[in-house]
Amino acid sequence: MEVDKGKGEAEETRKVAEADRDTVTLKSSDGKLFEVSKEAAARLSTVLAGMIAGGSIDDNGTDLKQIGSEALENVVDYCNKHANSIPSAALISSSISFNTAPFKEPEEWERKFVDRLSHDALFDLVEAANFLGMERLLDVTCHKISEMMKGKSPDQIREVFNIKNDYTKEELEEIRQELAWAFYDD
Amino acid sequence: MEPGGGGGQDRLSALPDDVLVLILLRLDTTIAGRTSILSHRWRRIWALLPELRFPADADLRLVASALAAHEAPISYLDVRSLDAVPESVEACLALAAGRLSGSLVFQNRVSPGGNAGGGGDGGTLGFDLTCLHNATAVSLDLGLLGLAVPTTGVFARLTALSLERVRFRSWWELGDAVSSPRCPCLQKLSVIYAHGLANLAIHSESLLQLKLKDLYGLQQLTIVAQVLNELDLGHCFGAPGGVVAHISTPQLVSLFWVDLHDSTSVQLGNWPRLQKLTSFIFVYGPHDSLLNHGFLRLLKQFQFIKNLHIRLVYLKQNIGNLHYALEDLTKLPCLTTLSITVNNKGHAFGASLFKVLRICSDLRMLVLALDDVSDSEVPYACPSGCVCEQPSDWKTEELTLNCLQGASIDMEGSDHQVAFVKRLFTWAVALKLMQINFDSSMSECKVMELRQTLSSFAGPETRVNFYMYENEGVKFMGTRYLLAP
Numbered sequence: 001m002e003v004d005k006g007k008g009e010a011e012e013t014r015k016v017a018e019a020d021r022d023t024v025t026l027k028s029s030d031g032k033l034f035e036v037s038k039e040a041a042a043r044l045s046t047v048l049a050g051m052i053a054g055g056s057i058d059d060n061g062t063d064l065k066q067i068g069s070e071a072l073e074n075v076v077d078y079c080n081k082h083a084n085s086i087p088s089a090a091l092i093s094s095s096i097s098f099n100t101a102p103f104k105e106p107e108e109w110e111r112k113f114v115d116r117l118s119h120d121a122l123f124d125l126v127e128a129a130n131f132l133g134m135e136r137l138l139d140v141t142c143h144k145i146s147e148m149m150k151g152k153s154p155d156q157i158r159e160v161f162n163i164k165n166d167y168t169k170e171e172l173e174e175i176r177q178e179l180a181w182a183f184y185d186d
Numbered sequence: 187m188e189p190g191g192g193g194g195q196d197r198l199s200a201l202p203d204d205v206l207v208l209i210l211l212r213l214d215t216t217i218a219g220r221t222s223i224l225s226h227r228w229r230r231i232w233a234l235l236p237e238l239r240f241p242a243d244a245d246l247r248l249v250a251s252a253l254a255a256h257e258a259p260i261s262y263l264d265v266r267s268l269d270a271v272p273e274s275v276e277a278c279l280a281l282a283a284g285r286l287s288g289s290l291v292f293q294n295r296v297s298p299g300g301n302a303g304g305g306g307d308g309g310t311l312g313f314d315l316t317c318l319h320n321a322t323a324v325s326l327d328l329g330l331l332g333l334a335v336p337t338t339g340v341f342a343r344l345t346a347l348s349l350e351r352v353r354f355r356s357w358w359e360l361g362d363a364v365s366s367p368r369c370p371c372l373q374k375l376s377v378i379y380a381h382g383l384a385n386l387a388i389h390s391e392s393l394l395q396l397k398l399k400d401l402y403g404l405q406q407l408t409i410v411a412q413v414l415n416e417l418d419l420g421h422c423f424g425a426p427g428g429v430v431a432h433i434s435t436p437q438l439v440s441l442f443w444v445d446l447h448d449s450t451s452v453q454l455g456n457w458p459r460l461q462k463l464t465s466f467i468f469v470y471g472p473h474d475s476l477l478n479h480g481f482l483r484l485l486k487q488f489q490f491i492k493n494l495h496i497r498l499v500y501l502k503q504n505i506g507n508l509h510y511a512l513e514d515l516t517k518l519p520c521l522t523t524l525s526i527t528v529n530n531k532g533h534a535f536g537a538s539l540f541k542v543l544r545i546c547s548d549l550r551m552l553v554l555a556l557d558d559v560s561d562s563e564v565p566y567a568c569p570s571g572c573v574c575e576q577p578s579d580w581k582t583e584e585l586t587l588n589c590l591q592g593a594s595i596d597m598e599g600s601d602h603q604v605a606f607v608k609r610l611f612t613w614a615v616a617l618k619l620m621q622i623n624f625d626s627s628m629s630e631c632k633v634m635e636l637r638q639t640l641s642s643f644a645g646p647e648t649r650v651n652f653y654m655y656e657n658e659g660v661k662f663m664g665t666r667y668l669l670a671p
Binding site: 119120123126127130138139142143145146149150154157158161162163164165166167172175176178179180181182183184 | 194195196197198199201202205208209210212213216217219220221222223224225226227228229245248249251252255
């Protein structure tokens, strides 16, 4: 083995060591640092996968300026939990089939994971999942929001999500007529 | 979640369109449509949905107006209607056809008092199917509405087509439409319960799986499919006067056959690659049972079949005056694996299994599904002195299955079943591994008791493993797990 290494070689060794690390460090908009399994991050997020492959991961914390520390903690928590869970057989479907559900139902632990979130934390997480290209986490959070809409009248939905009705009476009447197919049993 | 969460901010409406679409996709399309009334932001979000679902008993006039107002390409359309009129079906499908680039599932359920097929004159009431140029999978269950298949146009991307409960308005159109020139990618075709197909001729270079079942009035059937792997034929050849059939499928691997077989009118070609044949026989049936004769004739065509699967079916009635059809089963092709499903409906079946095993003494692998009570109904109480008990040779006569190395048995533990398994252990002198699979419905106590009893039958050189099916609603189906020793 060589005893005397040149500077360039040492730099090279450091880079290799970095590439060999099995975690990546992410930095939230408010400057907090989080470690996440590199494998899970690359598998669950198309954006992080692209950054890892492109070498734009910063060892001192890759800046994610759009994501607050609470949401990033949830993202990292989700990645780590996902790394430890085994996908159920139900998720594997055959190639030609008419009746398969076009999206996957959340697993039990995923359901619990989003159920404990506050209203704001849920939406922060949807935005983070969307920003990071995390298809599965986006599915799980969107599923939760759709559950919150189910069985509710438009007025109730507006109340739950603070949606301001900005239609005039005439406009509402017009929509009801145009979408008679959706309001037939009202 | 508390109402009005998030400190009064509307976080939901602030999400981008594609995320809102992901949320609405999880709702029935009608419910998704209603969100347009929330605010201007929501006015046209539903119209961007790529998948539309109109569940149980949808009113097709409403579905048609939804399709007319919808804007985006459709990758999945699922419509379940009740007592549909042909005109509305036609209108809906025509509206979707141009934008449909994926799967279509349409089902017409007929209510008990409803008009199947739109009235007594059945075949005359129906609709014209639009050519679905970009659809990849189409499933139509029409509740016996009439259907006119388009006579021109190419189903360029269609890989799977399923037609169920259909009255075809003319007999020549279907074969032409599903054959290669007009369905160049079709891999999977099934036609189940159809009227009006007097002559069906399929010439396909792409078809891999074909299922034809209950085709009433069929007189002539031609199947020329070079790469077909699986053929499933059932109750198609029952027309008075017989059916002329010509089947050429040289690559066939698996054949399911529950039909008549008259060698003068049915030409089957050669199947050098056939690995699996599945059929059934009524153990006690009328002397002239055509299905039994069909099965026996078909069996004679083969010298060797790797996997033979026979379902032994008993009728749920007094069978005393019926013919014992297994008398006529005197020879089986050479086999590697024999699978037998016994549907005994409370009758004793040991004698019948003994009879089958006696003619395949070089068998290596046996798979049995002992299904005493089908459909979990009340079991048929077989009268004392029933003819099924009479052949009792199986209880005393010796049989040596000295090639049999492995056996797998699905059972629930009735007395008939336990008695048979006990005998099997004495016949299978070289048995290495026996797997007993219990149904998910059995109690823990019953399972414990049976494990003890059955283990005591096995010789020292036989390993017996016990499994339990996970409850998936269907008996002896789905995944199993090994019970701890």
